[in-house]
Amino acid sequence: MFKRFRIAAELSAGRKLGFVGWLFAFASLCAVPGSAAGTKNSLLAYGARIVGDEARTRIVIDFDREPRFSVHYIANPERIVVDLPATAFGFPAKDLEARGLFKDIRYGAMDEGSARIVLTAARPVQLALAKVQTDESGNGHRLVLDAEMIDKQKFAELVKTQSWNDQSGAAETTSAIPQPEKAAPGDFVIAVDAGHGGIDTGAIGVDTKTEEKLVTLAFAKALADRLNKEPGIKAFLTRDDDEFLSLSQRVLIARQNHAGLLISLHADTLKQKDIRGATVYTISDKASDKLAADLAERENLSDQIAGKETVTEPPEVADILLDLTRRETQAFSISLAESVLASFKDQIGTINNPHRHAGFRVLQAPDVPSILLELGFLSNVEDEKRLLDDAWRLKMADLLTDAVKRYRASVMANGG
Ligand SMILES: [Zn+2]
Numbered sequence: 356m357f358k359r360f361r362i363a364a365e366l367s368a369g370r371k372l373g374f375v376g377w378l379f380a381f382a383s384l385c386a387v388p389g390s391a392a393g394t395k396n397s398l399l400a401y402g403a404r405i406v407g408d409e410a411r412t413r414i415v416i417d418f419d420r421e422p423r424f425s426v427h428y429i430a431n432p433e434r435i436v437v438d439l440p441a442t443a444f445g446f447p448a449k450d451l452e453a454r455g456l457f458k459d460i461r462y463g464a465m466d467e468g469s470a471r472i473v474l475t476a477a478r479p480v481q482l483a484l485a486k487v488q489t490d491e492s493g494n495g496h497r498l499v500l501d502a503e504m505i506d507k508q509k510f511a512e513l514v515k516t517q518s519w520n521d522q523s524g525a526a527e528t529t530s531a532i533p534q535p536e537k538a539a540p541g542d543f544v545i546a547v548d549a550g551h552g553g554i555d556t557g558a559i560g561v562d563t564k565t566e567e568k569l570v571t572l573a574f575a576k577a578l579a580d581r582l583n584k585e586p587g588i589k590a591f592l593t594r595d596d597d598e599f600l601s602l603s604q605r606v607l608i609a610r611q612n613h614a615g616l617l618i619s620l621h622a623d624t625l626k627q628k629d630i631r632g633a634t635v636y637t638i639s640d641k642a643s644d645k646l647a648a649d650l651a652e653r654e655n656l657s658d659q660i661a662g663k664e665t666v667t668e669p670p671e672v673a674d675i676l677l678d679l680t681r682r683e684t685q686a687f688s689i690s691l692a693e694s695v696l697a698s699f700k701d702q703i704g705t706i707n708n709p710h711r712h713a714g715f716r717v718l719q720a721p722d723v724p725s726i727l728l729e730l731g732f733l734s735n736v737e738d739e740k741r742l743l744d745d746a747w748r749l750k751m752a753d754l755l756t757d758a759v760k761r762y763r764a765s766v767m768a769n770g771g
Pocket residue numbers: 550551557558567620621622623654
């Protein structure tokens with residue numbers, strides 16, 4: 356619940372400051388890069404080992420202090436989630452590569468006060484042992500996790516009988532977030548969403564191994580700064596440091612702040628390393644092509660990577676008004692996408708057919724026109740260089756600001 360508390364605290368601070376003050380508070384937070392990882396009170400995980408086979412696997416993680424931890428199980432796919440207080444993970448990634456019972460292992464920040472390890476299993480598993488031991492020297496503390504295979508029914512029971520009440524940040528309950536104040540009348544509010552974050556690193560650069568979550572955050576900050584230079588435009592960031600946000604939280608933050616637009620920023624990788632350039636995506640039930648479908652599928656995995664329970668979407672109420680809103684919102688999203696691509700013309704390289712569509716969950720707000728912008732691909736060496744270039748970033752932010760202004764003018768001309 357820490358996350359919820361923090362958002363609530365920020366928003367109630369916003370009440371006192373007024374919306375503009377709140378935006379400034381947001382902006383000043385942005386001045387402290389990477390504050391989530393390695394803050395002064397973080398635990399340090401300085402070593403890790405994994406041994407075992409497909410029946411039993413042992414994981415040992417060395418901490419500088421005794422870690423409080425809690426363990427949970429999530430189905431579809433079978434995962435073990437270990438929640439920790441804020442932790443800096445200082446060991447080499449190869450020391451905790453998935454093996455034995457586990458086919459994927461992720462770890463990282465969930466928010467300022469908590470971190471998580473997500474062990475995705477190849478088959479139903481349980482922890483036969485999960486405890487902290489003092490190491491031989493008496494200085495460090497090691498977390499020992501002994502996993503063993505179990506049958507499907509046993510795993511289902513573990514999932515069913517566990518309680519999430521004892522720890523922070525696990526079950527996502529967003530309904531309690533209070534409504535923030537509205538923007539000043541006439542302000543055009545824009546949610547700038549840095550893709551990925553925290554435990555979800557996103558793609559990894561082919562050459563310099565840059566993490567997508569850092570590329571998107573740096574870009575989001577530059578874009579919000581640039582947009583905020585325009586009178587009548589108020590841009591804010593959905594996340595301002597290296598923390599995890601679920602896809603539905605991103606949508607909710609945009610809606611609760613009465614955003615008139617949501618721009619989600621990404622820099623993914625493709626198998627085809629020669630493909631480079633920007634792409635603009637809008638939402639649709641049916642993907643425009645295979646590349647778009649694959650990308651949306653991977654992006655939508657974000658919640659799973661972070662060990663979020665699979666939330667089955669409530670069946671949409673057959674509401675003709677909602678349907679009309681959705682259709683209108685989609686038309687606005689497409690118009691923004693076209694405006695962005697018009698700005699890029701002869702200025703920024705794009706892939707073939709640069710406006711594509713697919714079922715991205717981050718674009719699903721029924722009432723906030725939304726686009727997902729692939730700035731370029733971290734799988735392409737040239738693109739990777741560009742994504743890390745300050746001058747290119749500023750140029751891109753300028754062009755996007757032009758696009759937003761043109762979009763807004765056309766909406767206002769049509770009485771929107
Ligand atoms: Zn991405």
